[in-house]
Amino acid sequence: MIExxxxxxxxxxxxxxxxSAAAEHLNIAQPSLSRSMQKLEGILNVTLFERQKNRxxxxxxxxxxxxxxxxxxxxxxEMERHIRAFDRSxxxxxxxxxAPGPLMVLLPKAAGSFSDMTVSSAIDTExxxxxxxxxxxxxxxxxxxPLEHEDIYCKKYCTEQLYLSVTPFHPxxxxxxxxxxxxxxxxxxxxxxxxxxEDIVREKMPHAKFFKQEDMEAVGELAHFSDLPSFxxxxxxxxxxxxxxxxxxIPFSDSESLAAYYLVCDLRSKTKFNSLFRAL
Amino acid sequence: MIExxxxxxxxxxxxxxxxSAAAEHLNIAQPSLSRSMQKLEGILNVTLFERQKNRxxxxxxxxxxxxxxxxxxxxxxEMERHIRAFDRSxxxxxxxxxAPGPLMVLLPKAAGSFSDMTVSSAIDTExxxxxxxxxxxxxxxxxxxPLEHEDIYCKKYCTEQLYLSVTPFHPxxxxxxxxxxxxxxxxxxxxxxxxxxEDIVREKMPHAKFFKQEDMEAVGELAHFSDLPSFxxxxxxxxxxxxxxxxxxIPFSDSESLAAYYLVCDLRSKTKFNSLFRAL
DNA sequence: ATCACTTACGGGTGACGTAAAAATC
DNA sequence: GATTTTTACGTCACCCGTAAGTGAT
Numbered sequence: 001m002i003e004x005x006x007x008x009x010x011x012x013x014x015x016x017x018x019x020s021a022a023a024e025h026l027n028i029a030q031p032s033l034s035r036s037m038q039k040l041e042g043i044l045n046v047t048l049f050e051r052q053k054n055r056x057x058x059x060x061x062x063x064x065x066x067x068x069x070x071x072x073x074x075x076x077x078e079m080e081r082h083i084r085a086f087d088r089s090x091x092x093x094x095x096x097x098x099a100p101g102p103l104m105v106l107l108p109k110a111a112g113s114f115s116d117m118t119v120s121s122a123i124d125t126e127x128x129x130x131x132x133x134x135x136x137x138x139x140x141x142x143x144x145x146p147l148e149h150e151d152i153y154c155k156k157y158c159t160e161q162l163y164l165s166v167t168p169f170h171p172x173x174x175x176x177x178x179x180x181x182x183x184x185x186x187x188x189x190x191x192x193x194x195x196x197x198e199d200i201v202r203e204k205m206p207h208a209k210f211f212k213q214e215d216m217e218a219v220g221e222l223a224h225f226s227d228l229p230s231f232x233x234x235x236x237x238x239x240x241x242x243x244x245x246x247x248x249x250i251p252f253s254d255s256e257s258l259a260a261y262y263l264v265c266d267l268r269s270k271t272k273f274n275s276l277f278r279a280l
Numbered sequence: 281m282i283e284x285x286x287x288x289x290x291x292x293x294x295x296x297x298x299x300s301a302a303a304e305h306l307n308i309a310q311p312s313l314s315r316s317m318q319k320l321e322g323i324l325n326v327t328l329f330e331r332q333k334n335r336x337x338x339x340x341x342x343x344x345x346x347x348x349x350x351x352x353x354x355x356x357x358e359m360e361r362h363i364r365a366f367d368r369s370x371x372x373x374x375x376x377x378x379a380p381g382p383l384m385v386l387l388p389k390a391a392g393s394f395s396d397m398t399v400s401s402a403i404d405t406e407x408x409x410x411x412x413x414x415x416x417x418x419x420x421x422x423x424x425x426p427l428e429h430e431d432i433y434c435k436k437y438c439t440e441q442l443y444l445s446v447t448p449f450h451p452x453x454x455x456x457x458x459x460x461x462x463x464x465x466x467x468x469x470x471x472x473x474x475x476x477x478e479d480i481v482r483e484k485m486p487h488a489k490f491f492k493q494e495d496m497e498a499v500g501e502l503a504h505f506s507d508l509p510s511f512x513x514x515x516x517x518x519x520x521x522x523x524x525x526x527x528x529x530i531p532f533s534d535s536e537s538l539a540a541y542y543l544v545c546d547l548r549s550k551t552k553f554n555s556l557f558r559a560l
Numbered sequence: 561a562t563c564a565c566t567t568a569c570g571g572g573t574g575a576c577g578t579a580a581a582a583a584t585c
Numbered sequence: 586g587a588t589t590t591t592t593a594c595g596t597c598a599c600c601c602g603t604a605a606g607t608g609a610t
Binding site (some may be wrong): 001002003004008044045046047058060061062064065068069071074075076078079080083084086087090179215 | 281282283284285288324325326327330340341344345352355356358360362363364366367382429438441461472
Binding site (some may be wrong): 298299300310311316318331332333334335336419 | 588591
């Protein structure tokens, strides 16, 4: 059998035209390369070069050999790349969600159920989530609507109620409930990665402005030191105690302010996640 | 890079299920194979096996690796096979003909023009000749009709006149000319590989019987020691003097008994054969 | 003289074999 | 006890580098 290093040497010679130049690029001595080419000819029992006294050129057979060398080396590279990627995917659980709320609940449990795996997560649009599930970029996705399909497992997970978060001095502070219409036109502090919530508040409060903060900490800081209203939810109020500071939280009354979440995964991989699903 | 021997080892393990069995078939010691598998994992920086105390099994990543190993080794085998075949074809000139006559003239000249190449020849049907030229099984073919095509070079080569060969005691021995109809119904000795001539004599003498001889020598022997008529041509009479022994040769009068031959080759390879074509 | 290739020779890596240990059946 | 895998250790092959030689530019 022809070992890979011989194919690499052949390919380098094909690329650089002389043994010396190719040897230079391969970081080996030139006589080594000379011997490699002779060895190749010996293994194949075929002449690959036209040899002049101080010049060596691939003949037609040699060019064919170089072509095969290229293909084989390409396939080896692909093998290494693909196997490493596959191994990564075997040890990584990627969860995509249409909103951060359900991740706050799910991620700790996932980390517990799959302690040997790296759990990563992302907020994405529902369309991208579904696409990503199909091409294995996501292992589990969380949608705000159920997804019915023969190859898909889908299970209702939890709900999330949106709250308005204001200082005690805000006019709405004494309300029991508040509607989007009540707050339209005001300026809000908002976390940048709220997923589908952004679509909802922009649609329901078309005249409002939203000061988006990339950093979750920044939202807390700004809310603490400014009078601007912001958002919260039953989930964030439970998981992030700090958000209560000096703020009054009033549930929105509109039906859109109550979201239902659905856990979705590929039916083939459902068994892998059963331990997690049962723990919910 | 992963050397080929590692892929061979992996594939053998995949096939035989245990290191010991695979090592046996590879004709290496079993610890060597154990180390090869560890080395593979090291190069890829990936776990390929589920290891129990005295058992080792490919995991999903390992199965994927074995699949790639199979593909790469298959491609290597194909490379070796193809290159050796190509090299052979580079040193072999294969001439196919619809009849043996023109080969008798052409082969010596081809051997002279291409002294560094092996010249081989075959008699075949015209359909097979044309197919064989297209897929490079033949480099040059000789047809009884011209072949017009944009990628094809075609040149009139020579003619061949068919003769009847009889003993002086045969009724036809005194004829100046003889027609196929005159001889229909008689028994002939015939060389088995006369190509398209067989179609012609069978068609023109539907009631004749032909005793086909695989061996060219056998035709001469039988003709010498029997009274049965046989065939000759202006070409065979010129190139094989022995055929004259005790025989009278009378030309057939039918138009079909005069064949015209055409040299045909691929237009791309015409330059390679120019020296031969000019020598004609 | 410089460049390009080949041959000759010595060195070090690493692939292999043998031996032995540990674990399972 | 038989089988299977892993670790340890010594050996030898072979791949590489250096040096030297030949021929061409």
